Amino acid sequence: MAGGIVALAEQLQGICLGRGLTVALAESCTGGLVAATITEVAGSSGYFLGGVVSYSNDAKATFLDVAQGTLDAHGAVSAQVAKAMAAGARARFGASLAASITGVAGPDGGSEEKPIGLTYVGLATAAGVDVRRYQFAGDRAGNREAAARAALEWLVEAAPGAAPR
Amino acid sequence: MAGGIVALAEQLQGICLGRGLTVALAESCTGGLVAATITEVAGSSGYFLGGVVSYSNDAKATFLDVAQGTLDAHGAVSAQVAKAMAAGARARFGASLAASITGVAGPDGGSEEKPIGLTYVGLATAAGVDVRRYQFAGDRAGNREAAARAALEWLVEAAPGAAPR
Numbered sequence: 052m053a054g055g056i057v058a059l060a061e062q063l064q065g066i067c068l069g070r071g072l073t074v075a076l077a078e079s080c081t082g083g084l085v086a087a088t089i090t091e092v093a094g095s096s097g098y099f100l101g102g103v104v105s106y107s108n109d110a111k112a113t114f115l116d117v118a119q120g121t122l123d124a125h126g127a128v129s130a131q132v133a134k135a136m137a138a139g140a141r142a143r144f145g146a147s148l149a150a151s152i153t154g155v156a157g158p159d160g161g162s163e164e165k166p167i168g169l170t171y172v173g174l175a176t177a178a179g180v181d182v183r184r185y186q187f188a189g190d191r192a193g194n195r196e197a198a199a200r201a202a203l204e205w206l207v208e209a210a211p212g213a214a215p216r
Numbered sequence: 217m218a219g220g221i222v223a224l225a226e227q228l229q230g231i232c233l234g235r236g237l238t239v240a241l242a243e244s245c246t247g248g249l250v251a252a253t254i255t256e257v258a259g260s261s262g263y264f265l266g267g268v269v270s271y272s273n274d275a276k277a278t279f280l281d282v283a284q285g286t287l288d289a290h291g292a293v294s295a296q297v298a299k300a301m302a303a304g305a306r307a308r309f310g311a312s313l314a315a316s317i318t319g320v321a322g323p324d325g326g327s328e329e330k331p332i333g334l335t336y337v338g339l340a341t342a343a344g345v346d347v348r349r350y351q352f353a354g355d356r357a358g359n360r361e362a363a364a365r366a367a368l369e370w371l372v373e374a375a376p377g378a379a380p381r
Contacts, residue, residue: 076269082255083248086269090247093323093356101275103268104241104251110266110309114279144275158258191258 056196059203060089066210067098067147073216074206075144076102077115077136079127080154080170084199100144105136115139128153130171130182137173138180147216148209149175150202154185156194170198174205177214221361224368225254231375232263232312238381239371240309241267242280242301244292244318245335249364265309270301280304293318295336295347302338303345312381313374314340315367319350321359335363339370342379 067074076086086102089095103114108127111117117135125131136151154170161167168187173180183205187197232239241251251267254260268279273292276282282300290296301316319335326332333352338345348370352362 078248081252082260082264083243083251083267083269084255086248087246087252090249090269090271091357091360095247096271096325099247099271101269101271101279102248103279104248104255104266106255106261106264106266107309113308114266114268143278144272160261192256195256 056088056200056203057091059200059207060092060095063089063203063207063210064092064095064098066207068094070210071215072147072210072213073098073100073145075100075140075146075149077140077149077151078102078104079106079111079136079152080156081152081195081199081202082106084195085150085152085202088199088203100146103140111136115143126165128155128165128169128171130184133171133173133182134180137175141175145216147176148206148213150206152198152202154194154198156191158191168194170194170201172198172201172205174209176209177216221253221365221368222256224365224372225257225260228254228368228372228375229257229260229263231372233259235375236380237312237375237378238263238265238310240265240305240311240314242305242314242316243267243269244271244276244301245321246317246360246364246367247271249360250315250317250367253364253368265311268305276301280308291330293320293330293334293336295349298336298338298347299345302340306340310381312341313371313378315371317363317367319359319363321356321363323356333359335359335366337363337366337370339374341374342381
C-alpha cells in the first residue's frame with residue numbers, strides 16, 4: 052500500500068483511540084483497499100470495527116440496508132447510494148463514524164453520464180450523513196487509491212469533532 | 217499489492233468467469249487485503265460478490281451469523297470460527313465459494329496457546345466447509361500477506377471442481 056495513505060490511517064487511529072471513537076466502512080469501487088490500509092497499522096482493532104465490501108447491488112441491500120428503490124432510481128454510483136451505504140454501515144456496525152465509497156474505477160463501466168473516475172464518498176456521524184463528489188482522472192489503480200485517500204482524509208478531518216457512540 | 221498475489225487473483229478470475237462461479241469473502245486478520253487484491257483486477261465484478269471485514273466479534277455475529285457460543289467456546293482465532301465465517305459468507309452473499317481468514321497477525325495479541333502467525337483459512341462450497349491451519353513466522357505485513365495468499369491459493373485450487381450456484 053502506498054505510504055501516503057497508511058500515514059493517514061495512522062493519523063486516524065491516533066485520533067480515534069484518543070477520543071474513544073469507532074469506525075466502520077462500506078466499500079464498493081475501492082473493494083477493501085481502505086479497510087486493508089486501516090488494518091495495516093498495528094493496534095487498529097482498538098477502533099476499527101470492520102467493513103462491508105459491497106461489490107454487488109444485492110450486497111448493498113443485504114448488508115447495508117440500501118433500498119432497492121434507491122439503487123433502481125439513481126444507480127449504484129450516486130450520491131444517494133453513497134449516503135445510504137454510509138448510514139447503513141454506521142447503523143449495522145454501531146460505529147461512531149462510517150465512510151462509504153462508490154465509483155467507476157474503470158477501465159470498463161464508464162458512460163457519458165457516469166464517466167470513469169466519477170466517485171462519491173459518504174460520511175455518517177451522529178450529526179448526520181453527508182456526501183462528496185469527485186472526478187478522478189487516473190487509471191483503475193490510481194482512481195481506487197485516490198478514492199481511498201479521499202475517504203481517509205475525510206475521516207481524519209471529521210474525527211476530531213465527532214461524538215463517540 | 218505484491219505481484220504474486222495479484223497473479224493468483226487473475227487466475228481465480230479466469231476460472232470463475234469461465235465456469236460461471238461467484239466468490240465471497242469473510243476476512244478478519246487480513247482486514248480486506250484479499251478483497252482489495254481480487255478487485256485490483258479489472259472485470260472482477262463479473263464474479264466477485266463482495267466480502268465482510270469482520271474485525272470485531274460483533275461483526276462476525278451480525279454479518280456472518282457466527283454463533284456467540286462458538287466465539288465464546290473457541291475464540292475468534294479458531295478452526296470453528298473460520299468454518300462458521302466461510303459458511304456464513306457463502307450463505308449471506310449467495311456465492312458458489314466463500315473463503316474466510318482469521319488469525320493473529322501481530323505484533324500484539326499472541327499467547328502461548330495462540331501465537332502470532334497462527335491463522336485459520338476456511339472454505340465453503342456446495343460440497344461443505346473445510347478449514348486449514350497455518351503457523352506463519354513473519355511480521356504483521358508478512359503474516360497478512362501469507363494468509364491472503366493461502367486463501368487465494370485454496371480458491372484457485374477448489375474453483376475448477378466447485379459447483380455453480
